Amino acid sequence: MKIALAQVTSGIDPVANAETLVAAVAEAARGGATMLFTPEMSGLLDRDRARAAQVLRSEADDVVLAAVRTAAAEHGIWAHIGSLAVLGESGRLANRAFVIDDNGEIRARYDKLHLFDVDLPAGESWRESASYAPGEGAVVVQTPVGALGLSICYERRFADLYRALSNAGATVLAVPAAFTRPTGAAHWHVLLRARAIEAGAYVIAAAQTGVHADGRATYGHSLVIDPWGEVVLDMGETAALGFAEIDPARVADVRARIPVLAHRRPIPVVETAS
Numbered sequence: 001m002k003i004a005l006a007q008v009t010s011g012i013d014p015v016a017n018a019e020t021l022v023a024a025v026a027e028a029a030r031g032g033a034t035m036l037f038t039p040e041m042s043g044l045l046d047r048d049r050a051r052a053a054q055v056l057r058s059e060a061d062d063v064v065l066a067a068v069r070t071a072a073a074e075h076g077i078w079a080h081i082g083s084l085a086v087l088g089e090s091g092r093l094a095n096r097a098f099v100i101d102d103n104g105e106i107r108a109r110y111d112k113l114h115l116f117d118v119d120l121p122a123g124e125s126w127r128e129s130a131s132y133a134p135g136e137g138a139v140v141v142q143t144p145v146g147a148l149g150l151s152i153c154y155e156r157r158f159a160d161l162y163r164a165l166s167n168a169g170a171t172v173l174a175v176p177a178a179f180t181r182p183t184g185a186a187h188w189h190v191l192l193r194a195r196a197i198e199a200g201a202y203v204i205a206a207a208q209t210g211v212h213a214d215g216r217a218t219y220g221h222s223l224v225i226d227p228w229g230e231v232v233l234d235m236g237e238t239a240a241l242g243f244a245e246i247d248p249a250r251v252a253d254v255r256a257r258i259p260v261l262a263h264r265r266p267i268p269v270v271e272t273a274s
Contacts, residue, residue, distance in 0.1 A: 001145060004028035004036045005206040005242045007222040007235045010045040010178075011213035014055050017043050018067040021081075025068060027241050029075035034144045036079045037206040039222075040095070040153045040176045043084040046214045049131060058087045065098060073104030078143055082176020082206055083112065083152050085132075092133040097150050097176065099141050107143070110150035111135030114158055128154075138164050146171040146202070146248050153177040156191045156205075159198065166199040166261060171251045173201050177219075178208040184219025189231070197229040200255040202246050209237050227254035 006024040010017050021042060028036040043064035046052040059065060064084055072079045081098040088094035088111070095112040113135045115128040138161060139150045149170030155161055156175050165173060173195060179188055196203040202225065209220030220237035224244040233244040255261060 001246055001248070002031070002033045003145060003204065003224070003244055003246060004031060004033035005204065005222045005224070005233070005235065005244070006036060006038045006042075007207055007209050007220060007239055007242065008039060008042065009210040009212055009218075009239050010039070010042055010208060012044065012046040012048075012051065012055075013213075014043050014063050018064040021064065022067050022071045024241055025071035025075055025077060025079060028243075029077040031241070031243055033077060033243060036077060037082065037174060037204050038080065038176065039082045039206045039208045040178045041083055041085060041208065042081055042176075045178060045208065045212050045216070047216060048214060052085070056085055056087055056093065059096070062086055068098075069100055069104040069106070072100045072102060076102045078102050078145075080143075080148070080174055080176070080204075080206075082174070088133055090133050093131050094135070095128070095132050095152060097152060097174070099143060099148065099150070108139055108141035108148075108150065110139040110152070112152040112155065113138070113161065114155045116154040138168065140165055140168045140170045143172075145246060146251070149173045149201075151175050153179060156195055157187075159195070162195050162199050162201075163264070166201055167264070170199070171201050171248065172246070173199060173203045175203055175205040176207070177205060179219045181217050181219045184221065188219060188221055189223070192223055193225055193229045193231070196225040196227055198260065200227045200258070200260060201251060202226060204246075207235075209235075209239055227251050
């Protein structure tokens with residue numbers, strides 16, 4: 001089964017970003033992909049909060065979501081929008097992923113649970129919780145590529161999320177990202193391979209890349225990793241559309257060889273040292 005990943009350099013204009021994604025939907029469909037995966041913050045990447053506030057909209061009014069839904073229906077392809085910044089029901093922003101079917105209907109939504117609040121050694125500081133409200137739970141959705149477990153970027157560091165997703169039946173894990181370059185060089189590949197191995201699942205990680213209009217730089221290297229931890233696709237740093245083949249039977253084979261899901265047990269803490 002063929003999938004496509006859009007590795008893009010999203011900017012500060014949602015309309016321009018929507019055009020990029022619509023073109024990716026069409027190209028993915030022409031290339032024979034069953035489903036397209038896009039990165040985190042596919043619709044807007046802007047750390048200037050005042051400027052971003054002028055174009056942020058609710059889900060119902062988001063131009064990027066509407067454009068991708070229309071394109072998916074026109075070209076008969078499923079799409080996973082890694083995430084969009086949308087005005088949530090609480091009045092705060094949500095970092096929200098969408099799964100869209102080949103009729104343009106929204107099959108699932110997921111709001112990022114673990115927000116990125118860090119001070120990096122290189123001097124970068126990020127406070128996602130200053131603008132965004134966290135989600136309330138994990139999401140698994142049935143798609144043509146399998147039971148898809150949803151997550152976003154920073155969450156690759158939280159193994160318990162992927163344990164919950166695989167326990168709930170996920171055979172494919174989506175991990176879209178806008179990953180910084182310093183942490184990307186250090187941790188991107190190793191964390192994603194670990195998530196695939198420990199869950200016995202495919203990992204599909206569409207990523208932002210390059211230097212963006214707001215001045216930030218992202219790592220790229222969109223990846224597809226099989227359940228054995230082998231890298232099927234690494235897109236490097238060029239903005240482009242990539243294709244990969246995934247085989248649902250591979251998940252069953254790996255899980256039969258090493259049945260880690262069946263061996264999982266609750267781990268109580270029986271004693272702490274003084």
